[in-house]
Structure formats: C-alpha cells, structure tokens
Amino acid sequence: MVPQVLLRRKANAPKMLQVIQDYRTGVLEVMEVPAPVVRPGKLLIRTAASAVSAGTERHLVEMARKSLLGKALARPDLVRRVLDKVRTDGLRETIQQVRQRLDTSVPLGYSAAGIVVAVGEGVTGFRVGDLVVCGGQGVAVHAEVLCAPPTLVIPVPSGVKIEHAAFAMVGAIPLHAARLSRVQAGEWVGVIGLGLLGLLAVQLLKAAGCRVVGFDVVPGKLGLAKALGAEATVNSNSPDAAVQASLLTAGRGVDAAVITASTSGNGPIELAAQICRERGRVVAAGLVGLEVPRHDFFERELELVVSRASGAGLYDPAYEVHGVEYPYAHVRWTHSRNMAEFLRLVATGAVQLDPLITHRFPVSDAHQAYRVLKGETGEAPIGILLQYPAQPCAASRVVPVRGSARSRPARPAIRVGLIGAGLFAKTTLLPEMRRVREVHLMGVATSSGAGADHVARTFGFEYATTDPEEILRNPDIDCVFIATRHDSHARLVIAALQRGKDVFVEKPLALTRAELQGIADAWSAGEARLMVGFNRRHSPHALAARSFLADGAGPILLRCRVNAGDVPVGSWVNDPLRGGDRIRGELCHFVDLAHFLLDERPAAAEAVALRPARLDAPIEDVVAVLEFAGGSVASLTYTALGHRRLPREHIEAFRGGRVAVIDNFRITRFYGLRPPRSCRTWRLDRGYRGELSVWFQALAEGKPAPVPFSDYVTSTLATLAVADAVSTGQRVSLDPGAVSIGARGV
Numbered sequence: 001m002v003p004q005v006l007l008r009r010k011a012n013a014p015k016m017l018q019v020i021q022d023y024r025t026g027v028l029e030v031m032e033v034p035a036p037v038v039r040p041g042k043l044l045i046r047t048a049a050s051a052v053s054a055g056t057e058r059h060l061v062e063m064a065r066k067s068l069l070g071k072a073l074a075r076p077d078l079v080r081r082v083l084d085k086v087r088t089d090g091l092r093e094t095i096q097q098v099r100q101r102l103d104t105s106v107p108l109g110y111s112a113a114g115i116v117v118a119v120g121e122g123v124t125g126f127r128v129g130d131l132v133v134c135g136g137q138g139v140a141v142h143a144e145v146l147c148a149p150p151t152l153v154i155p156v157p158s159g160v161k162i163e164h165a166a167f168a169m170v171g172a173i174p175l176h177a178a179r180l181s182r183v184q185a186g187e188w189v190g191v192i193g194l195g196l197l198g199l200l201a202v203q204l205l206k207a208a209g210c211r212v213v214g215f216d217v218v219p220g221k222l223g224l225a226k227a228l229g230a231e232a233t234v235n236s237n238s239p240d241a242a243v244q245a246s247l248l249t250a251g252r253g254v255d256a257a258v259i260t261a262s263t264s265g266n267g268p269i270e271l272a273a274q275i276c277r278e279r280g281r282v283v284a285a286g287l288v289g290l291e292v293p294r295h296d297f298f299e300r301e302l303e304l305v306v307s308r309a310s311g312a313g314l315y316d317p318a319y320e321v322h323g324v325e326y327p328y329a330h331v332r333w334t335h336s337r338n339m340a341e342f343l344r345l346v347a348t349g350a351v352q353l354d355p356l357i358t359h360r361f362p363v364s365d366a367h368q369a370y371r372v373l374k375g376e377t378g379e380a381p382i383g384i385l386l387q388y389p390a391q392p393c394a395a396s397r398v399v400p401v402r403g404s405a406r407s408r409p410a411r412p413a414i415r416v417g418l419i420g421a422g423l424f425a426k427t428t429l430l431p432e433m434r435r436v437r438e439v440h441l442m443g444v445a446t447s448s449g450a451g452a453d454h455v456a457r458t459f460g461f462e463y464a465t466t467d468p469e470e471i472l473r474n475p476d477i478d479c480v481f482i483a484t485r486h487d488s489h490a491r492l493v494i495a496a497l498q499r500g501k502d503v504f505v506e507k508p509l510a511l512t513r514a515e516l517q518g519i520a521d522a523w524s525a526g527e528a529r530l531m532v533g534f535n536r537r538h539s540p541h542a543l544a545a546r547s548f549l550a551d552g553a554g555p556i557l558l559r560c561r562v563n564a565g566d567v568p569v570g571s572w573v574n575d576p577l578r579g580g581d582r583i584r585g586e587l588c589h590f591v592d593l594a595h596f597l598l599d600e601r602p603a604a605a606e607a608v609a610l611r612p613a614r615l616d617a618p619i620e621d622v623v624a625v626l627e628f629a630g631g632s633v634a635s636l637t638y639t640a641l642g643h644r645r646l647p648r649e650h651i652e653a654f655r656g657g658r659v660a661v662i663d664n665f666r667i668t669r670f671y672g673l674r675p676p677r678s679c680r681t682w683r684l685d686r687g688y689r690g691e692l693s694v695w696f697q698a699l700a701e702g703k704p705a706p707v708p709f710s711d712y713v714t715s716t717l718a719t720l721a722v723a724d725a726v727s728t729g730q731r732v733s734l735d736p737g738a739v740s741i742g743a744r745g746v
Contacts, residue, residue, distance in 0.1 A: 018143035019366045019386075020450050021106040028108075030366050033449035034466045036147035038118040041323050043126055043153055045134055045146040049166035050112035052142075052369055052384035054195050054262065056287065105454040109142035111135050111169035113162050114388070123150055123323075131156040135169025135310065135339055136320060142363060144388055147447075149323035151313060154340045157347045163360075163385055164346055164353045167200075171342035171351065172310035172335065174201035174260060177285035178208065179333060180305045181256040185209030188254040190245060190275050192236065192268045193261025193286055194221040196382050199356055201258050201285075202230050204342075207350040213248055215241065215271065218380065224355060236267070242274035253277035253300075259284045266291045269304075276302055283307050311335040317575045356383040363388050413440035414699050417471035419492055420484030421446045421455040424506070429483060430459045432692050438700055445471045468492060472499055479699060482506065485578045486585050490515035497522040497530065502699060506533040508588045509716050511580040516716050517739050520709075524742030529705040531695050532712045536589055537596035538694065539687030541668040544679040545653060545660040546597050548670050552655035555631035556598050559652045560590050563642035567620070574618035582620050583723045587638045591626065591722065592715035594636065597653055600628035601714060604733045605721035610641075624722045636722075713739050 016035040021028050038044040116130045126132070134140040136152040156165045174197050183189055187210055191201045194216035205212045206229035214225035214233045222233040234244045245254060257272035259282065266289035272282045273296035280300060284290060285307040292304060312326060313319035313335040319326065326334050333341075345351040359379075361369045363386045372381050416433070418425065421444055433439055441461045445468045446452040452464035465471070471480060472495050480496040482489060482505040490510045496503045497519070509532045510516040523530055536542055549556060564586065573579040573586075595602060610621040620640040627633055647664035658672035665686045668679040694706040717739065721732040 016144050016449060017363050017388075018141065018450050019108050019363065020454075021108055028367065028370055030364060031450070031453060033143075033453040034464050035145045036447065036449060037467045038120045038147065039447075040121040041123060042120040042147050042149055043116055043123060043132070044118035044120070045112075045114045045132060045148060045153070046117045047112050047114040047144055047146055047388045048390075049114075049163045049388065050109050050140065050142050050363075050386045051167045051170050052108075052373060052386060053110065053170060054373060054381060054384070056110070056262075105450050107138060107141040107143070107448070107450050109386075110137045110140050111166060112140040112142070112146060113156060113165035113168070114146070117145075126150065126153070126155075131162065131165070133165045133168040133339055133343065135172065135335065136314070137309075139320075140169065141450075142366065142386055143449075144363070149321065151319050151323045151325050151334075151336055154336050154343070157340075157343050159347050160343055163357070163387070165343060166385060167353055167383065168339040168343055169310050169335075170196060171200050171204075171346070172338035173197055173285060173307070174258070175204050175338050175342050176309070176311045176333070177201065177258050177260070177283045177307040178204050179338075180307055181258055181281050181283045183208065183210050183256050186211065187256065188213065188249050190215060190254040190257040190272065191225075191230070192216075192257060192259045192271055193263075193288075194218070194225045194233075195260065195262065196356060197286060198260035199225060199228060199382065200351065201260050203228050203351045204345065205258075206230070207345055213245060213254065215275075220380065221382075224382075228352065228355065236271060241271060245275040249277070253280060256281040256283065259288055260286045262287045263289070265289050266293075269293070270296070273297055273300070273302060276300055279303070281305070309335070311338040317572065317578070321572075321575070322577060353383070357385055358382045359384045361386055414438055414696055415440050415442050415476055415478045416481060417442050417474060417477040417479070418444045418455075418461070418481045418483065419446075419468045419471050420482060420488075420506075421451060422483065422485075425481075425483040426455060426458075428688055429481065429506075429692075430455070432689050433481075434459055435689075436692065436696055438696060442477050443471050443474060468495075472496055472501070478502060479504065485572055486511060486580050487578045490519055493519050493530070494522040497526055497528050500526060500528055502529045504531045504533070504695060507592075508532075508580065508584050508719065509712055511584050513717070513720060513738060516713065516720075520713060520739050520741045523709055524740075524744045529698065530709055530712070531691070531705050531707060532592075533691065534589060534592040534596075534707075534712070534715065535687040535691045536593045536665070537687065537707070538690035539665055539685050540681060540690065541662045541665050541679055541685065542593060542596060542687065543690075544668055544670075544676070545651075545662055546599065548660050548676060549597065549653055549655050549658060550599065552658040552672075554656045555628075555633070556653055556655045558594055558598060558632070558634040558654075560594065560634065560636045561650045562587075562590060562636070562638045563646045563648050564620070564638055564640050565642065565644065565648075566640045574620070576618075581618055581723070582638070582640075583622060583726065584719055587622060587624070587636065587722065588715065588719040590636050590638070591624075591719045592711075593651070594626060594634035595711065595715050595718065597651075598628055598630070598632045598634065600630040600632050601736070602626050602718040602721070602734055603629045604731055605718060605725045606731045607722045607725035608729075609726045619726065622722070622726060624725070626718060626722075709744075710741060713741060 018033050020031050113133045132153050134148045134153050139148045189205050189210045190213050191198050192215045194214050202212050202225050212230045214230040215236045217237050225233050232248050234241050253276050257276050259268045261268040268288045270293050273293050278300045281303045283305045311334050312331050318324040358381050369384050372379050443463045444452050444455050444461045445465045449466050456464040479502040482492045493505050567573050579585050604627040607624040609619045622638045624636045649664050651662040653660045662668045666684050721734050725732045
C-alpha cells in the first residue's frame with residue numbers, strides 16, 4: 001500500500017521539519033516550513049523527541065482521510081450549521097466557506113521535549129540550554145522548533161532521559177483521570193483499554209496504592225499490564241468479564257473505572273457500568289462512545305466524569321496563551337504540575353517507559369511512524385517516538401515556496417505582503433485578492449510556519465515566514481495587508497506606515513484612543529495610504545441606500561439589527577487582551593456603516609447591555625444609540641442570542657417619506673415617491689470585492705485612499721464611545737479633537 005505521506009524539501013531553506021496533515025485530502029506530509037520566532041512571554045525550544053499519541057493522532061489522521069461525506073457523517077452538528085448557512089447566505093457563499101475551512105493544514109502532536117534556545121521578554125525561571133518538556137495541542141507539535149508559553153513548559157528532572165520526558169503530557173492525561181476518580185490506597189480500579197494511556201494508568205494507580213485490574217482484548221497487552229503492576233487482567237470480550245471483576249472484588253465491584261480505550265463504540269462505557277460497585281465512579285479519558293447505559297448507571301447510582309486532557313489550565317486562554325499560572329493554594333494540580341509529577345514518578349522508577357516505547361523513527365521518516373500507527377505494517381504499536389537532529393535550526397525565518405507564485409502581470413504590479421492568515425483571510429480576503437491580475441503576492445507571515453507555508457502554496461505567494469518584520473522591511477513590497485488578531489493591529493499599522501508602506505488593515509483599526517493617536521501620528525508624518533476593512537460601506541446595497549437617502553430632506557432614523565451568533569467559549573475574539581471585545585472588534589462594522597449611510601458626524605453615544613450570568617463572561621448583547629451632529633439617530637442592536645436560520649443583518653433607514661431596507665446584503669428595497677428598483681445581488685454581497693476593487697484601483701492609479709482617514713478616526717472614536725457607555729452606563733459625548741490628525745488630514 002502506498003502511504004499517504006510526502007516529504008517535501010526546499011532547496012536553500014532552513015531545516016525546520018514539521019509533520020502536517022492536510023485535512024481536505026488526508027495526505028500527511030513531513031515539510032520544511034519557516035521556524036517560529038521567539039515572542040514576548042514565550043520560550044523557543046529545539047525539539048529532541050516527541051511522542052505520537054496512538055489514540056488522538058490516529059483519530060485525527062482517520063478523520064482527515066475520510067471523504068467529504070464521511071466527515072459530514074462524523075459531525076452531523078456541523079452539517080446542520082452548513083444547511084442553516086445555505087438558507088441565510090446562499091449556496092455559493094456557503095460552498096466557498098466550507099471549501100476554505102476544509103483546505104487547512106493540521107499540525108500533529110502535543111507532547112515533546114528538547115532544549116531552550118531563546119527566552120522571550122518577560123519570561124522568568126528558564127535559561128538558554130535548559131532541558132524542558134512542552135505539552136499542549138497546537139504548541140508541542142511534531143516540529144524541530146517550538147514556541148510555547150512557560151505554563152506549558154516544565155524542566156526535565158535530573159536522571160530522566162529526554163526520550164522519556166517527551167511522554168510528559170501523554171502521562172499527565174491518565175494522571176489527571178486518576179485524580180478525577182478520587183481513588184484511595186487499597187481501592188480497586190478497573191482500567192479499560194491497555195494502550196499507551198491505559199498501561200501508564202495501571203502504573204500510576206499502582207503507585208497510588210490502588211489494586212488495579214486491566215481490561216483489553218489483546219493478550220500481549222494483558223500480559224504487559226500484569227508485568228507493570230496490575231493485580232489481575234481480564235479479556236474485555238469475555239462474556240463473563242463483569243463476573244470476573246466481581247469475583248476479584250468479593251462480589252462488590254471495582255470502586256472506580258478509568259476508560260482509556262480509543263473506539264467510537266459504546267462497549268467500554270457499558271463494561272465500566274457493569275464492573276463498578278454501587279455509587280462507583282467512571283472516568284472517561286479516552287476517545288470512546290458515550291451513550292450512557294441508563295439502567296446500569298441508575299441501578300448502581302454511578303457517577304460519570306469525562307476527563308478533559310491533562311489538568312486545569314488547558315483551554316483557558318489566560319493559562320495557555322498568556323502564561324498565567326493558577327495560584328498553588330487554590331488549584332493544586334494544573335496541567336504543568338501534573339506533567340511535573342508524572343516525570344517525578346518516572347525518575348523514581350514508579351513508572352516505567354522503556355517497555356512501552358515500541359517504535360522510534362527520525363522525524364524525517366515520520367511517514368513510517370504513521371503507517372505503523374494506522375496498522376498498515378501489521379505491527380501492534382504502543383509508544384511511538386519521533387527523534388530530531390541535534391544541530392540547531394538555521395537563523396533565517398523565510399522559506400521560498402517553489403512553484404507557488406503566479407506569473408507576474410505584464411504591467412507593473414501592486415506587490416502585496418500579508419501579515420496574519422487566519423480563517424477570515426483564507427476564506428474571504430485572499431480568494432478576492434487572487435482575482436485581481438494586477439496584484440502580485442510576495443510574502444505571507446503567520447505565527448505558525450506550517451500555516452504560512454500552506455497559505456503561500458494555496459494562494460501563490462513567493463515566500464512564507466513567521467516573522468512580520470520580513471514583510472515590513474522588504475523593499476519590494478508596496479502594500480501590507482494586516483489580518484492579525486485585534487491587539488496587534490495598531491502596532492503593525494504604525495510600523496508599516498513608518499516604513500512608507502500602503503496599509504490595508506482589517507477592522508478594528510485600534511482598541512484604544514492611545515493606539516488611534518499613534519496611528520494618526522504615523523499617518524500624518526508620511527504619505528502612505530491607509531484603508532480599514534469596513535467593507536459594508538463598499539457593498540452595492542449600502543451605496544444604493546446612501547444615494548437614495550441623500551435625495552431626501554431632514555434627519556435620518558436608522559435601525560440596524562445584527563444576529564451575530566455566539567462565539568465558542570475561549571475564543572480569542574472575547575479575550576480582553578487579544579480581541580478586545582465584540583463591541584470594539586465587531587460592532588465597529590455597524591458604527592461605521594451608520595456613519596456612512598447617514599453621512600454625518602457622530603456626536604454622542606448611549607448603550608445598554610445584557611449582563612451575562614457569569615461575572616467573568618464577556619458582554620455580547622448590546623443596544624447602542626448614536627446621535628449625529630445633523631440631528632439623525634442610529635439604533636444598533638447586536639446580539640448573540642439569536643438563531644442561525646435568522647438572516648444575520650437587517651437595516652432600515654427612514655428619511656422624509658423615504659425608506660431603504662437592506663435585507664442581509666442580498667436585496668435592498670426602497671419605498672417613497674418614485675423609488676428606484678430594488679437592488680438585488682445574485683449572492684450575498686457585504687462589500688469585500690468592492691472595497692478591494694477601489695483600494696487596488698487607487699494604488700494602481702496613484703490616487704488617494706478611497707475613504708478619508710478622518711472617517712476611520714471618527715468611526716473608531718464612536719465605537720470606543722459605545723464601549724465606554726456600556727461600562728459606565730452614561731451618555732458619552734464625542735470630542736472631535738480627541739485625536740489629532742495633523743495638517744495632512746485637513
């Protein structure tokens with residue numbers, strides 16, 4: 001069988017190998033990608049060894065290899081969301097979004113060990129040369145160089161081999177599950193599934209003084225569990241498996257069952273219910289079916305806990321991203337403390353890893369590791385280790401992408417560099433930019449080398465990098481597109497303007513007035529042009545509505561309703577440090593749209609918000625009222641409480657007997673004396689194509705930016721006023737001179 005794995009090397013590129021899964025095609029590649037750069041609050045680690053997770057990674061690999069139908073059947077919840085999007089946004093828009101979401105590179109791996117090669121600003125407790133462990137999905141990936149926050153990194157204890165240390169997060173998973181089972185010395189615990197996690201669980205529970213019985217269907221694993229400390233083992237397929245467990249425990253049943261199997265079937269949880277005593281505890285740590293057999297759980301009054309990885313802190317942005325450790329007195333066992341305890345047990349000999357490491361491969365031969373993992377070689381792997389070369393990576397952070405760049409236009413091109421290539425850039429900005437023949441895509445920079453390389457190959461950039469400075473200081477780049485997370489917008493805009501680059505930045509322009517003033521100063525000091533991704537003002541619907549309203553007389557009453565939808569818990573959008581909040585990050589779109597449609601300067605803002613039930617939850621539901629200098633009023637309702645089948649946006653504007661109604665940017669109707677025909681577009685048109693068209697036309701013809709810089713300042717100040725009104729409960733007046741834009745803005 002031909003393995004679905006490629007090893008892609010590039011001439012004259014830094015040797016930074018990484019294992020990547022193409023989620024759309026299922027092809028697994030070992031690629032050379034740009035190495036990460038050390039960032040403030042982070043550590044840079046040269047990997048020595050990383051552990052392959054038989055359960056999690058096999059699941060990811062198998063999911064990626066499924067057909068589109070197979071992926072859909074595996075996630076019916078997402079299929080329902082797609083169907084809802086078709087109803088509201090149309091088939092073409094939905095197909096484009098789905099294709100781009102599937103066309104992504106998934107970095108594999110989550111547990112690795114290596115040596116610190118750089119320490120970022122603000123990090124304490126680590127030095128260059130330290131041997132460390134790194135654990136975390138999307139961070140401790142199978143790559144030669146890792147960039148991680150200190151909360152996901154711990155020192156390797158003296159006497160622990162580096163290849164053993166690479167299993168630290170893998171070992172922390174059953175350790176966390178054991179803690180959740182609340183077992184005590186002398187209690188019986190059943191471990192169901194004796195793969196890598198299960199065999200580690202056997203040893204950890206034995207070290208805690210528990211009496212362990214292991215369950216599996218593979219005789220070799222049953223024997224290994226016995227050798228590693230299990231008091232007894234039982235074949236899971238045996239019809240009297242529960243009876244055997246009962247006999248071992250004097251007819252009572254085990255005190256707790258820890259499920260470490262990896263199967264979509266429901267067998268493990270059914271077996272756990274059968275072997276537990278009354279009021280026993282079941283902890284599901286593996287990827288298993290969770291259709292709870294109610295009768296058994298009811299009859300024994302069992303407790304079920306689904307273990308969340310390796311301990312407290314994971315999936316919390318403050319911990320994972322910002323490196324904020326939980327107070328020891330309040331949270332005794334966090335992710336990093338569980339990893340440290342696991343390695344302490346390895347150091348004492350209470351946990352043995354040598355019997356579990358069945359395969360070792362150089363990272364360049366990772367395709368062989370995944371052939372073994374998928375069962376293509378007929379072997380039965382337990383622990384698979386990837387090993388890395390000892391030499392440090394090259395200093396360069398730029399990788400040329402061979403064969404990806406489009407042919408240069410015959411006439412002089414607008415040479416573009418992109419910083420940030422998340423989902424929005426891939427699904428919206430770049431597909432539209434690729435249509436413009438006058439644009440030449442030079443370089444793309446993202447924090448992930450694999451992500452940068454994938455975007456470069458997909459859209460035709462000449463090179464990929466992890467360092468934004470490689471884009472900013474490149475003299476061949478005329479225009480910089482900034483599509484990063486919100487907290488970096490102002491800093492990158494200022495840096496690009498100071499280098500004389502034309503700048504297109506996604507909204508918001510700034511999160512604070514100080515940031516906005518910094519941008520205004522940089523813009524005033526040079527001649528570079530600036531455009532903000534307030535795309536809706538460039539939609540044919542908004543243009544038609546503004547033209548229709550302009551022929552009326554008197555003030556305008558505008559009502560805008562946004563059915564925004566909820567944001568997943570932990571999303572950076574609601575992270576105060578990275579995203580700001582949904583007012584500054586998203587409501588700003590509609591503040592700018594109101595400013596455009598009314599063609600007046602906002603004068604004051606009032607706002608109220610629904611307060612979330614949890615004190616630490618973000619505010620997502622706001623009603624804002626903007627008063628304008630010409631007497632007009634705009635009411636903006638932004639909510640996450642709606643339903644996906646309700647169209648996202650609805651705008652109504654009333655002026656002197658004239659009414660314009662924009663229905664989700666697909667149809668705009670007009671009412672009044674001799675109204676024009678309805679504006680209809682064959683697809684949802686929020687103005688992305690229009691904004692890029694006028695922007696590139698201005699660049700190509702040497703004209704000023706399509707939107708006056710003062711408009712962006714005004715819209716941003718109005719948005720910040722809404723945020724202030726929500727927090728203070730007071731009416732906030734806008735000071736036109738709050739931000740000075742100098743003589744150039746006059």
